[in-house]
Amino acid sequence: MMINKIYYLEEFSMSEHTVLSTTKLPVTIIGAGPVGLAAAAHLVARGESFVLFDAGNEVGANMLTWSHVRLFSPWEYNMDKTARQLLTSHGWMAPNNSDIPTGLEMVENYLKPLAESPEIKPFIHLNAKVTAVSRKGLNKVKTQGRDNLPFVLHALKNGERILVEAKAVIDATGTWTNPNPVISEGVWTAEEQSLSKQIFYGIPDVLGKHKDRYSGKKVLVVGSGHSAINTLLELGELKDQVQETEIVWVLRKSKLKDVYGGQEQDQLAARGELGTRIQKLVESGKVKVLTPFHIQELKKNGEKIQVVGFLDNEWVQIDAIDEIISNTGSRPDLSFLREVRVITDPALESTLELAPLIDPNVHSCGTVRPHGEKELRQPEKDFYIVGSKSYGRAPTFLMATGYEQIRSVVAALAGDHEAAKRVELELPETGVCSIQTSSCCESEKNENLAVKTDAGSSCCSPVTSPAASKSSLGDDH
Structure with a gap:
């Protein structure tokens, strides 16, 4: 298949093979779910250019597969603050904070209006599946000069192969479309x-x-x-x-x-x-x-x-x-990241530095602390896995946690390292734990569903740390 489009910052259309400084290139976001669109809003707020790719034919496509399901947490905890500010600036009427939305309501009343905002809409590419990420001119093995080269994203958009150069990549593809098998050993037969x-x-x-x-x-x-x-x-x-x-x-x-x-x-x-x-x-x-x-x-x-x-x-x-x-949970798709230097935990397939913080074999719902850009760093400079995919197979992700990840990562990409270090996550107290197991928050997970911790009688203090609430759909088996 011939490559007939190469996108650059200036046009996002056909261009000559001009070598551009990476500082002039956009940040590329992969995934148009809640976390990916929040990344776009934060980049807008920071004055950073971006382009967003999603394999679906509309934003929130994964969420729409469970459109009839109602979340557990109210609107207040399911919307990113910066995204809300952007929407409000265009006259958007926010839902009632205390109402609990369905998946469909999340898409129709929040994600679609956000994607339609004039600061974001021109830079969203739907029906565009990213098939590989690499560094320009280098394979995974080469080290010298690597950090100074742009990323190249290979994608299929409506059957047409395109390349996109980027100064940074945010992978917010989630895990929902990559379910675990029924067989208890986790092996597909x-x-x-x-x-x-x-x-x-x-x-x-x-x-x-x-x-x-x-x-x-x-x-x-x-x-x-x-x-x-x-x-x-x-x-x-x-x-x-x-x-x-x-x-x-x-x-x-x-x-x-x-x-x-x-x-x-x-x-x-x-x-x-x-x-x-x-x-x-x-x-x-x-x-x-x-x-x-x-x-x-x-x-x-x-x-x-x-x-x-x-x-x-x-x-x-x-x-x-x-x-x-x-309903046995899901796992991250790492296949298109073969040519970038990504390290995941051998057990959880989470971002390596997150593993000891989120391991359900060790942690209860009261012991996971807030985290941000520092814990999400990869050996590949300016490449980040965020959202539920950053948790790998761990069933403890929370949508609001993904928003905090994005806030920190985008701050770091914009050079605001003090903001990247801060913790700004605010959650309700939701900590009720099972006394029978050391992992008292074996919940479900998906980058999309809301706050939840499995519970029983109290085995840990009520949550006073913003980190302690867990998340949503992707199940323990």
Whole structure:
């Protein structure tokens, strides 16, 4: 395929191969979700040029895949302050701070107006998938002079290959489109991939557009986070309408009560209510629960699926499954970063310096401290992974944390190192923890969903540090 467009700062259109100083080049943002668009707003506020690429056909495309789901935290904590200021300057009317939006409302009432602002709109490229990032003229191995060369982003926009030079890169692509497999070992198998038409990775609209898919069927839900809870609650309502619907829930928790969370103790009422509702659904007998269950194999059996695993160290098979809904979290896509020097934690696949701060094997919801540009630095100068992708597989990301990351990173790129060092994150007290496990915030994750910590009885002090609230969709399994 011929390269027929090279974008530079002056035109963002076809240009001669002129060598430009990197200081004249834009910052390139990858991803038009909440964190990527916040990056654009901060760059505007700092007087920095930028260009933004997203593979979707509209901003917030990932969020729209769960448009029917309501967040747990109110608008107040789901909007970036600098982005709000930009919107307000154009007469935008902010939603009520205390209302709790759905995914669709987040996109329609916040992300789309932000993307349409005249300071941002001209520099957004949709249907533009970044396929590689490199340094101009050098591969990953070469060191000499590397930091002084521009980045080159290779992208496909509407099927056309383009190159973009940039002085810095902010990767805010998230993890939502890269789900974990159902198999407990985290390995994709040919059998699972062959069943893709009967497995939904994410949160289906059970009572809406996907209703016919699950009505009267035997449905297996995998996962123990809030994605799974949302799915199960809707399946419970579907079963009230269509009694033939069967619901089987498999998860790896040793104690089911760990999933119920803080309930009435949770300072985010919407989140606490989910725990109460799922407990009532389980106790009603409408859901068959198997835990701790570790899935080892999926088998095709005619038009049905057979699930094989072990329950309390005994081999068990679940037969005649029509559909599987997988809520087992997600992982970062690092494939297009092969030619830049990026280091990730070997366990979490998070940004290396973040790993000891966010490791769910170690930290409870009261022990994750605020972080910014310093912890997000990579060996590749001026390259940053932000948002839920910076957390890798750790299920503890918070949207507001992503906004704080962006504020710090953009300040550093603009040369305001004092601002980059400051901590400006403000969150409500939401710390109610499980006493049964050292990781009391095994929540779900996605760069998009809101504040949440799994809970039980109190095992840590109420959150007084802004860092201690965790996040949203991407599930523990």
